[in-house]
Amino acid sequence: MADIAIETRDLNLWYGTFQALFDVNIQVKKGMITSLIGPSGCGKSTLLRTVNRVNERLGYVRTTGSVDVLGQDAFGEDVELARLRKEVGMVFQRPNPLPLSIRDNVLFSHRIHRGNAKASKSDEDVLLEDALRQVLLWDDVKDRLNQNATSLSLEEQQKLCIARLLPVKPSVLLMDEPTSALDPKATAALEELIWSFRGSYTILIVTHNMAQARRASEDCAFMLLGKMMEVAPTADLFLSPQLPETADYIEGRYG
């Protein structure tokens, strides 16, 4: 199944005694944008955070079932978290650039992952420009690369947070409501950017914005109370939802 990037099978997850995910099965296709929708607390973010295993830092999390990333068991014994997270990048709700220069932010992961190998300034410059061009930020910031990243606008910060994942060439990008801190114009810009990543990266994006899911994703998954209700091509899911719960939610009748 070479065209599947992420596949979960009967994934259950507990926070202590609270069960957040119930037998979740989903296949996320390689190179596609898949959106996760559903009411707050339904387990969207939990599912997202299970794919690159950041949930584990909370000591009381327990999972059963399996998550395959790029055909490999993400919970396998020989999995090194650093390798997994290099391959699976994550973007958060609030832009969280590090308090470093724009340049150092973008090159941070590259410097972490290249170890002691030497990289010349010109190598770094190529990576830097490439990453910033991919997120359409290069022209705006090329003259102030040494400026502190926290001084950028929110939109620019969020683009930077995407750009800094790119130098280590990930295959999967997880995005947890990446536009909810942004105004409509910035949201549109971000959506356009994410849309342009189609084919190059596999993107799993959590959103509360129904219109966003519709505009900016190819597949859409609806979750409710920790269960995966329905997964379908976005157009189909919105035009002819199979379940009454899905219909209620996308039409704003839920709750």
Place this chain on the structure above:
Amino acid sequence: MSLFARTGLDEHNRRVEWLVKTLFLLMTVLLIIPVALIMGILIQRGAPVLSWGFLTEVPTNGMTAGGIFTALIGTVWIVAVALLASVPIGVAAAVYLSEYAPDNWLTRAINLAIINLAGVPSIVHALFGLGAFVVFFGFGRSILAASLTLAVMTLPIVIVATRESLQAVPHAFREACWNMGATRWQTIRRVVLPNSISGILTGVILEVSRTAGETAPIMFTGAAAFLPFLPQGVLDQTMAMSLHLYVVSTQVPDVPDALPFGVALVLISMVLVMNATSIAFRIYLRNKRKW
């Protein structure tokens, strides 16, 4: 070969990670050793003299026999009066500095002064106390003079601890209050103080330990080497545990070996009991906290 398998770089990172973690653990152990040794030696050598009588009798035979009752009660007096003086002043000052004071050169100068006050050696405080409270204010050598000297010395601890715990309360809570029409005081009273009380208590705990243990500042200002009776008020002199320990350890001939260890053990236990009580109270308060 799996895509996420460990690489040479990961091996290196793991070794560094292990090394750093082990090193830091060692440092932590190193930190515990003196504490464990002090407690161990004190218990081993001081425990034999401990008895109900040791706590409830006055020293006799030129302080080579009998108990430590007068010193014990004296220390309670000194700590209590010092707390009564310094906690209200310290907390009020910290609330002012954190919640009301504008950010100008005067505030910054006051903050600097507080930091400097914390750095003044205790013997200098002792001389200040002697000049100010004993002589100038005419309290004489008394509990009042000794406690006020200790209060001045420990004020920075209370102020800094209080100010930091006030500042740890998110600013958004204050804004929420102000936007509902609450005054600054109402905000402080209902939201800021209740949420910072555990941090303030930490400061007070530190202060208690410091106050009970200091010797120099009370030597010149109100603690006597030997008194066969208890103080009747704050203008009396008194014995105190810390000074008593100093005296029986260095000034009195023919003291039984175990006696100073016994005194030290009781002094440390007093502080520990007070700390434990405050910590229990703090945990209780923290569990009540809503965020």
